[in-house]
Amino acid sequence: MNNNKLIIFILTIGVFGILNTEMGFIGLIPQIAEQFNVSTSTAGWLVSAFAIGIAISGPITPLLLSKVERKKVMLTVLIIFIISNIITLVTTHFSILLIARIIPAIFHPVYIALAFSVAADSVSTEDEPKAVARVFIGVSAGMVVGVPIVNFLAQHYNLYAALAFFVIINMIVLLLTIFFIPKMPAKKAVTYGTQLRVLKRPLTWISIMVSILFNAAIFGVYTYLTDFLNIVTEATGYFVSIILFLYGISNILGNIIAGKLLASIPQKAIYTLPVALILAYFAIFALGSHVIPMLFLSILWGTLAGISANVTQFVITSAAPDAPDLSNGIFLSAVNTGTTIGAFFGGLFIANLGSKYVIMVGILTCILNILFIILRHRQFNVIKEI
Structure with a gap:
């Protein structure tokens, strides 16, 4: 395995560990409600508060830390996650548990944004979508594999075994980062004002709407x-x-396919996906x-959802x-906003x-999104002409 x-x-x-910390709690809500003697809806705030925190901080923290050496930032974030996860493991107070989630x-967003940026920078320009797609496998795994893993641990052992899983994964990533990730200076000394200028572009806002609608x-x-x-469907628990x-x-398969599509036919992939x-x-x-039929349609839908995750980014x-x-960071905020609106x-x-x-x-969201995708394509053409 070469260094890249x-x-x-x-x-x-690392992305799997971070996403698993976010989404894994979905599979633990009943056990947490019982353990901390709160209602299920109150326990649900452990998931909602995390999502709200991401939506708010998504564009802010990656910007504020964009000038700091990247490995240092990644290590700091991982340490914060480990400490927070340890607190969730030992606390007996729900309010402290909630703070340890927020x-x-x-x-x-800092770690996820850096993971995408570093992956893209580690390969040639034409291979950037493929590198990002590989990182997205961690996103998908964290979202759809982590939930059943921690649920299994909680069911067959106890809640603390599941919470310990979050600590262990992030500690493994911390050690791997310390020993195998080289120092990575910030890409270039770009002022905050220069970076924020991207928000003046109509193309940026139209792209944000496309991302929100896809999610x-x-x-x-x-x-x-x-x-x-x-x-x-009236399916049994087994099915x-x-x-x-x-x-x-299938979501993970979609990530792999998306990397190839976005590297070769990006505009066609964007147009075809909502259809x-x-x-x-x-x-x-x-x-x-x-x-x-639902068994087979879940494979098709899951694949398209995996492609959509890459396309939104x-x-x-x-x-x-x-x-x-x-x-x-804006992407992470947009997808969390889209998830909230869609739900x-x-x-x-x-x-x-x-x-x-x-x-x-x-169906209706995809129809609306086609209109924004057309607007986005026109904006791209305007920029090319300029």
Whole structure:
């Protein structure tokens, strides 16, 4: 394994550890509610507060730390995560547990943004999408693999075994970073004002909207997938687990495919994705009441969702290549905003029309996104002419 591949490998594990710390708590909410004697909705704030922290700090902390030596920043963030995770492991007070969740959320975007930037900088320009796609495998694994892992540990051992998993993963990444990641000076001494100028570009804001809508299209439906499988598909617990697993594995496959697509045909990939999602959602709407078709459709949908994760990052960073850390931070804020918006409207559709109609959130959001993608393409052409 050459040095560049080793760096990307460590970054992928690091991103897995960071994302697992964020998303893994989803699988622990019932146990935490019982252990700390709070309601399930109150325990849910451990997830919501983390997401809100990311959405707020996403564009800010990567910008503020963009001039600091990168390895030093990454080590600092990992130490903060380890200390916070240890506090969650030993505390007996829910309020302290909540604070220990909010603090790492503020620094979460820094590590993820740096991971994308460092991965891109470690390879040639034409291979940047492939390098970023490999790091995205860690994102997908953290989001869809970490949840069942910590849930398994909590169910078969106890809550503290699951919380210890967060500590162990981040400690492993810290050691790997100390011994195998070289010092990495900030890319260039760009002033904060220069970086913030990317926010004056219409292309940046249109790209942010594209990113928000892609994530709303995915998570507006995925958030309620278990509900859909229980009520519409009427799947047993066994088949629900299989479908969720297939979706997760396909997500990782989509990351790999996206890297190749964005390296060779980026604009075609961006245009084709919402159309493919619309067709997939129509198929789920028509056949979602049958278990076997849903098994195969979950593979298709999961693959498209994995591609979408890479595309949402690409549309923002390619619009602001002169401020990579800031643009990656904006991306993280945009996707968390999209997830929140999508989940909100998904809930409205379910409350007013029924579980089956949550699919309409994905379809309508993709249709709207096609319009913004067309606007984005026109803006790109205007910049090229200038």
